[in-house]
Amino acid sequence: MTTPEQSRRQQEDALESGEVYQDAEGRRTRDPGAGAAHANSEADRNAEQLRRGEVGPGIPEE
Secondary structure, eight states: OOOHHHHHHHHHHHHHHTSSEEOTTOOEESOHHHHHHHHHHHHHHHHHHHHTTBOSSSOBOO
């Protein structure tokens, strides 16, 4: 049986080795295409927020 620490380390190893892709929202996948799609949608969302003048998590610049 694995301990929570061992499980966490296995997850970190997978992220570091590129076996698993994770975006800023915490979505994880083993599929490189899905990882790229998540990154692209996140980049589009960030660009839209910047166009609206948001400088933080949903906070408009004054």
